[in-house]
Amino acid sequence: MVETEEKSGKCEEIKLKRRRVSSSEIDSVAPDTQKYKRVHLCRAKPSYLLSLGNNESRSEYLNRLPGILRELLRRRNWSDASRVLSVLMKGTMNDHCPKMNRLKYEAHIQIVNHSETQKKKADEIGRIYDTWIGQIGKQHKKERLLVWYEQICHFIEHEMHTDAKSAAISLMQNRDFGMLPRANLFIGIIFYKLWCSKFSKELQPEEADDDNKSLSNMSESKSNSLAECSGGDDSACSVASEVSARKDSETSVMNGKKGSHLSISDSGTKMDTKVKLKSTPHVTTSPQLYATSEENEGSLRDGVEFDPTVISILGDMDPWLLPLKPPKDPDCYNRIVNDSYYKDAVKHMRQTLQSPCHVSLPALHPLVQLLLIGGHVDEAMKVVEEMCKKVQDIKPFRIKALMMEKFHRNSDMLAKSYEDILKIDPCCITTLKKLIGMCIEDEYSRDSLIEMIALHVEASFPEPEIWKELASCFSLFFENLDEDRMSVCLDDRSGDKRNQQSYSVRYNPTPKMFTSKLWALRAKCWLNRHFSPEMLETEKKNSIVTGDWEMMSYKAACASHIYGRDFGYVTKVYGFLKNSNNVEFFNFLREHRRNWNKIYNFE
Structure with a gap:
């Protein structure tokens, strides 16, 4: 006690x-x-900083973090970007804005791709997509569909075909996407990619490169063609070249796998593509996801008969139009065109054509490839012609011209197709050279060729051979127009009716083609664009360094026809060539100077 x-x-x-x-x-x-x-706490838990200070300071920090994150990603500072992303994730945990989500999860994917972790990055990125899709509210259907599509593309790119197929089936079963215009487009592209991946060896030509270009170049309807955003506040997105996509963690059908809502503070993500914000027109009506065409379905069910002639033509098609070459073995060919992936891709691509132009246009190229490999040449041409009527885009016109070269060669129609391409894209040198070839074969008029070359000269700085062709066109054009420029007029100046009426012959120095305001404006514009003293000095220096005088020679030849032999550009180049002892180009320019065809006098 x-x-x-x-x-x-x-x-x-x-x-x-x-x-x-x-x-x-x-x-x-x-x-x-x-x-x-x-x-x-600040060192152990960076998000603790957000709780310091008043609410206004916290809001200011959050507003600055996205800009800091983008700058760190641009500089490839993955370590600091991961820390900033962790803080941003904590501070915006309840923010379901599609734009903010895209920034965060694309940044996460970039960081994971550049991390040195030993984990399988493809699986981890797939789980990131699961988390991303789970963060998108059901009201943002377009963004949700887009991210889902990106995830499936990611699976296909990394040969995770089982996951890709399961996610695609889940996507088709999701009724929220049934009325979205891009649903059929995305599903069609998914089956197209699965089909290409499944038969990559059979569709690969023997001489193809080892880097599997035929699959990487598929149809140009990669995500940059499909890059589209939902309108309004619904989304901010852009599908970038072959980015990945997958299924919703809530509704996806994955055998033995669960959607993991991974914490972003542990690791990160990659996306080498920049996010571009676009908006598309609001579409009030669109085809049902499960709508079918009995006629088209019937053509697929019946199969396609092996045609060696068509197969041979397809093997020689332009690689841009058809990088995938069908096999010459009948059994292998029938196996490819009767595959379920092929039929599903064609079905959904056909349905996509019923959608508005901004949705149906990306489906055109892959659909044409599928139809051509399947032997449906006439249907492919019909589809392309209908698209040409609906849109002013260079792609359908280019496809049409390439198909006409092989299957429906008609000089007038083919020339019209080339002209349509040049009117949309005047810089297309390949198409212009094809018109020059047709003109040499007398399948195309010279005055029309001059007009097409003029369009090209207006829009670009042409190659020397284009200037040479234009000079030759001018020379031949003036030689063959002498009679057309003469007119006979009644001369009744005497006033004496008893005397025999006299006639006078008048000579029009300028062809009618060059009297239009358009050509006058062209000639004035070219004075500063192509024939200015500054341009001449630059070309002279380049010629002295390289020893190549062809550009100046051919341009001076054209200028001698347009502005006359005494035009400043012409006389100076003539003097340069004479002093350089370059006989070939000197003779070429001298020959054109002899033709006195001065069209315009701007002095």
Whole structure:
């Protein structure tokens, strides 16, 4: 009892001593301890910083973080970007904005791709897509569909075909996407990619490169062609070249796998493509996802008869139009065109054509490839011609011209197709050279060729051979127009009706073609664009360095026909060539100067 009392007495003394500690001592220790704790929390848990300060400071931090994250990603500073992303994820946990989600999860994918982890990155990125899709509200259907599509593309790209097929089936079963214009487009592209991946060896020509270009160049309807955003506040997105996509973690059918809502503070992500914000017109009506065409379905069910002639032509098609070459073995060919992936891709691509132009246009190229490989040449041409009537885009016109070269060659119609391409894209040198070839074969008129070359000269800085062809066109054009420029007029100046009426012959020095305001404006524009003293000086320096005088020679030949032989550009180049002892180009320019065909006098 005595011992117990002594112990209790000592405890009371200790308590009293503690109570006697002055408040000033506490004040001197507490701030240091609190400061240490704050520093420790800031280092161990960066998101703790967001809780400091008032609400206005927190909001300001959050507004600055996306810009800081983009700059770090641009500089490829993955370590700091991962830390900033972790803070941003914590601070925007309840933010379901599609634009913010795309920034965060694309950044996460970029960081994972550049991380040195030993984990399988493709699986981890697939789980990131699961988390991303789960964060998108059901009201943002377009964004949700787009991310889902990206995930499936990711699976296909990494040869995770089982996951890709399961996610595609889930996507088709999701009724929320049934009325979206791009649903059929995305599903058709998915089956097209699965089909190409499944038969990559059979569709690959023997001389193809090892890097499997035929699959990487598929139809140009990669995501940059499919890059489209939902309108309004619904989304901010852009599918970038063959990015990945997958299924919703809530509705996806994955055998033995669960949608993992992974925490982003642990690792990160990659996306080498920049996010571009676009908006598309609002579509009030669109085809049902499961709508079918009995006629088209019938053509697929009946199969396609193996035609060696068509197969031979397809093997020689332009690689841009058809990078995939059908096999020459009948059994292998029938196996390819009767595959379920092929039929599903064609079915959904056909249905996509019923959608508005901004949706149906990306489906045109892959659909044409599928139809051509399947032997449906007439249907492919019909589809392309209908698209040419609906849109003013160069792609359908280019496809039409390439198909006409092989299957429906008609000089007039083919020339018209080339002209349509040049009117949309005057810089297309390949198409212009094809028209020049047709003109050499007397399948195309020279005056029309001059007009097409003029369009090209207006829009670009042509190659020397184009200037040479234009000079030759001018020379031949004037030689063959002498009679057309003569007119016979009744001369009745005498006033004496008894005398025989006299006639006068008048000579029009300028062909009618060049009297239009358009050509006059062209000639004035070319004075500064192509024949200015500054341009001449630059070309002269390049010619002295390289020893190649063809550009100046051919341009001077053209200028001698347009502005006359005494035009400043012409006389100076003539003097340069004479002093350089370059006989070939000197004779070429001298020959064109002899033709006195001055069209315009701007002096």
